[in-house]
Amino acid sequence: MKKAIFKFLAKMNKLLLPSYSKQQLDLSKATKIQMAIIGWRYLVTTNALD
Numbered sequence: 001m002k003k004a005i006f007k008f009l010a011k012m013n014k015l016l017l018p019s020y021s022k023q024q025l026d027l028s029k030a031t032k033i034q035m036a037i038i039g040w041r042y043l044v045t046t047n048a049l050d
Contacts, residue, residue, distance in 0.1 A: 006048040013041050 017037055
């Protein structure tokens with residue numbers, strides 16, 4: 001159940017949130033909001049893969 005929710009969230013992230021790796025964002029220059037989005041995407045991705 002938990003894994004299915006995270007897989008759904010991962011698909012929504014891919015559709016709705018920006019991909020900073022494609023934009024070649026420098027993490028040292030990222031704003032707090034950008035860092036929060038990166039952290040959220042990381043959390044969802046790691047839980048969807050486990």
